[in-house]
Amino acid sequence: MMDPADRALLQASVRDALEAADGLAAVDAALSELGWLEMLQAEPGDAVDIAFTALGTTNSAATALDDVVVAALGMKPSPDVAVLLPQFRTWTPPGRIDTDRCRALGLGTARAALAREMIVVCSVGLDASAVTVPRASVDARPVRGIDPDAGFHIVRAEHHVAVDTRFDLTAWDMAVAAGRRAVAYQIAGACRTMLLLARAHAVERVQFGRPIAAFQAVRHRLADALVAVEALEATLGVADDDPNSLTAALAKATAGRTARLVAANCQQVLAGIGFTTDHPFHRFLKRTMALEGLFGSADEIAIDLGQRLLTARRVPTLIDL
Amino acid sequence: MEHSGPGWAIADFHDELQTWLDGHRAELAPPYDPPGTLDEQMAQMQRVKSLLFDAGWMRFGWPESVGGLGGSPMLRTELGAALAARDLADPGLFSLIEVLAPTLIDFARPALAAEVVPRLLSGAEMWCQGFSEPGTGSDLASLDCRALPDGDASTAATWVINGQKVWTSLAQYSDRCVLLTRTGSAESRHRGITAFFVDMDTPGITVAPIEMLNGMREFAEVFLDDVVVPADRILGEVDGGWAVAMSILPYERSSCFWQRIAYLYRRLEQVVEVAPDDERSAEIIGNAFVQLHALRARSRATQHRLADGATLGAATSIDKVLVATAEQTTYEAARQVLRGVVEMDDRAVGDAWRTEYLYSRAATIYGGTIEVQRNIIARRLLDLGADE
Numbered sequence: 001m002m003d004p005a006d007r008a009l010l011q012a013s014v015r016d017a018l019e020a021a022d023g024l025a026a027v028d029a030a031l032s033e034l035g036w037l038e039m040l041q042a043e044p045g046d047a048v049d050i051a052f053t054a055l056g057t058t059n060s061a062a063t064a065l066d067d068v069v070v071a072a073l074g075m076k077p078s079p080d081v082a083v084l085l086p087q088f089r090t091w092t093p094p095g096r097i098d099t100d101r102c103r104a105l106g107l108g109t110a111r112a113a114l115a116r117e118m119i120v121v122c123s124v125g126l127d128a129s130a131v132t133v134p135r136a137s138v139d140a141r142p143v144r145g146i147d148p149d150a151g152f153h154i155v156r157a158e159h160h161v162a163v164d165t166r167f168d169l170t171a172w173d174m175a176v177a178a179g180r181r182a183v184a185y186q187i188a189g190a191c192r193t194m195l196l197l198a199r200a201h202a203v204e205r206v207q208f209g210r211p212i213a214a215f216q217a218v219r220h221r222l223a224d225a226l227v228a229v230e231a232l233e234a235t236l237g238v239a240d241d242d243p244n245s246l247t248a249a250l251a252k253a254t255a256g257r258t259a260r261l262v263a264a265n266c267q268q269v270l271a272g273i274g275f276t277t278d279h280p281f282h283r284f285l286k287r288t289m290a291l292e293g294l295f296g297s298a299d300e301i302a303i304d305l306g307q308r309l310l311t312a313r314r315v316p317t318l319i320d321l
Numbered sequence: 322m323e324h325s326g327p328g329w330a331i332a333d334f335h336d337e338l339q340t341w342l343d344g345h346r347a348e349l350a351p352p353y354d355p356p357g358t359l360d361e362q363m364a365q366m367q368r369v370k371s372l373l374f375d376a377g378w379m380r381f382g383w384p385e386s387v388g389g390l391g392g393s394p395m396l397r398t399e400l401g402a403a404l405a406a407r408d409l410a411d412p413g414l415f416s417l418i419e420v421l422a423p424t425l426i427d428f429a430r431p432a433l434a435a436e437v438v439p440r441l442l443s444g445a446e447m448w449c450q451g452f453s454e455p456g457t458g459s460d461l462a463s464l465d466c467r468a469l470p471d472g473d474a475s476t477a478a479t480w481v482i483n484g485q486k487v488w489t490s491l492a493q494y495s496d497r498c499v500l501l502t503r504t505g506s507a508e509s510r511h512r513g514i515t516a517f518f519v520d521m522d523t524p525g526i527t528v529a530p531i532e533m534l535n536g537m538r539e540f541a542e543v544f545l546d547d548v549v550v551p552a553d554r555i556l557g558e559v560d561g562g563w564a565v566a567m568s569i570l571p572y573e574r575s576s577c578f579w580q581r582i583a584y585l586y587r588r589l590e591q592v593v594e595v596a597p598d599d600e601r602s603a604e605i606i607g608n609a610f611v612q613l614h615a616l617r618a619r620s621r622a623t624q625h626r627l628a629d630g631a632t633l634g635a636a637t638s639i640d641k642v643l644v645a646t647a648e649q650t651t652y653e654a655a656r657q658v659l660r661g662v663v664e665m666d667d668r669a670v671g672d673a674w675r676t677e678y679l680y681s682r683a684a685t686i687y688g689g690t691i692e693v694q695r696n697i698i699a700r701r702l703l704d705l706g707a708d709e
Binding site: 046070135199203211213214215216218219220222223224226230231232233234235237238250251254257279298299301302303305306309310313314315317318319320321 | 614
C-alpha cells in the first residue's frame, strides 16, 4: 500500500504526463515511461487506480487494459501481447474451440491491430483455454461508432490450436473482475471531469443578472451528480480492498449508473455550449458511453447479480465495519 | 461474556455478539407476531435494551463516566446493526440513543449525564427531541418556543417555557426531552437558542400523538404551557443551543445510518427469500442490491473517518441522500417484486410491508429534506456560491 502523500504526487504526475501526451501511441509511451508495467506487478490495486483514473480524467486512450487482463489471467503482460476482450455488453470468453480450431469474436483495444500476438480465451465446457494467436490470424477492424478516438476494434480470430493453456473459469472471472475495476476507475475519472466542466460553466455563465449556479434547479442537478460520483468512488474503494468477482461487478454496475446520471445532469447544466464540439464535454460523454459496455453494462450486470441472489436466496452484506 | 475492554476489535466483538444473540434467541424474540403495534414495539425495544444492558453489550462504546465500558463508538454501531438485521429492534427507534446520549455527555453537567444516560441505555427511560415546530421545519433557526429566565439569564434558578413542538418522535413514550428554545430576540435566529433537558412529567406539558399515513402514531405535537425548568437542566450555554443541535448531525449520519443500512439489507433479503424466479424480479432486485452496496460502501468510509477523529460536516449530506434514496428503492423493489402485497394483502405480512413501504416515502423528508441536503452539497461541497 502506497503512502498517501506519495500516492497523491504520483497521481498528479501521471495526470500531467497524460495531459501532455498527444495521441494514443504517446499516451502508451508516457505510461511506459512512468513505470506502468512495473507498478502493475508490484502494486496492482494502486497502479490500476492511478492509471485508469488519469486516463478517465484526461480523456486519454491507451492500451493498458490489455496488460490488466493479461496479468489477471496469470500471464506476463507485454506491449507486444494483446488480449481479446468479450463482445460489447457481455463478459463470456470470446472464443470457442471446435476440435482443433479456435474461433473468436470480440473487442480489442488499439493494440489488437499492432501486437505480435493475441491471447484468446475460449470456453471449453466448464474450463477455459487461453490460445495464443499470431497477428496474421487476427482480423482487427477499428470501430468508428460513438467514440473513434477510444481506439476500439472489432476483432475476429481464427487459428489452429496446437498448444493451449488450460485453466478453470475462475481465472477468466478474475480477469473480467480486473477489467471491470479498471474500466470503472476510468469512468469515475471521466465523471469527475464532466462535473468539473459543468460546475465551471455554472459559476461563469451569467443570465438574469446572476451566475446560473445561483439557481436551485442547477445546483440540485450538480449535487445529484456529485452524490453519484462519490458513491462510485466508495464502491471502487471496496473493490480495491476486497478484490473479487462480486465487488468488481458492483463497482462496474455503479459506474454505469453513475456515468449516465452525471452525463445527463452535466449536459443539462452545460446547455447550448456543451452541445458543441468546441466544448470538451462531448468527448467525455462519448467515451463513457463506449466504456460502459465493456465487460457488461450496468443493466446486464444488475440482472446477473439479481439472478445470483435469487439462486442463493440470500443478500450478502459484503462490507463490514 | 469474554471481552477485552477498550481494545476489542470490531470483528471479534461482532462474532461474540452474534454467538450471544444466537444463544439468547428465545429470550430476545418479540412476544408478538410482527409487525406489532407501536406500544408492543416500544415495550420490546426497551426490554431488549434492558437485557443487553445487564449482559454488558449496551455499555460498550460509551464512556465509563456514564456507565459505559469504553471502547470504540463503532462497537455501538455494530450492536445496533446486529439487532436491526435480526429484527429485534426497529433501527430508527433504537438508534435514537445515538443522537440523544452524546448530547447529554457533551453538554450536560457531568453529574446529570452520569445520572440519566445509564437510564436511557438500559431501557429504563426513553427520551425525545423537541426541535421542529408548526412554523419551523427545514429552517430550524426560526424556532419560536420561548424560554424566559426567572430573573437575570446568568443567575436565574429556573426558566419558564411556552410554545409548541411537532414531529417529536415517541414523545408519548418519553420520560425526558432535549428541547430547543428561543432565548434571544425574535430575530436572533441560531444565535439565540438554548437547549434544555426537560422532564416530560413537568406540569404544563401536553402530548398529542399524530397519525401518520401508515396508521402509526410515532410522533406527536408537544404543547408547553408555563413549564418551569431548573437552570441546571440547560445543556451547554445559554444562547449556545445551536451548537448542541449541530453536534447531533455527525452521530445521526454515521451510526444511525449504518444501522438503517443493516435493516435495509435484511428487508431486501426477505424479498429475495420469496421472490419469483424471473428476469424482471432479478433486474429489480439486482438494481436495489447495487444501490445498497454503494450506500454501504460510502457509510463504512464515513464511520471510519469519524472513528479516526475527522470532523464530519457537509460531506455527510451525501450519505443522507444515499440512504434516503436507497431506502425508497428497497421498498419500491419489494412492492414491485411481491406483486400486490403492499396494496391488496390483508395478512400480517401485507400489513408489515404496507406500513414500512408508506413510511419509506418520508425518507427524503425527515432528518433534513433531500432538497436541503442538495443545497448543502451545492454550497459547501461544490462551492457554487450564493443561491438566489
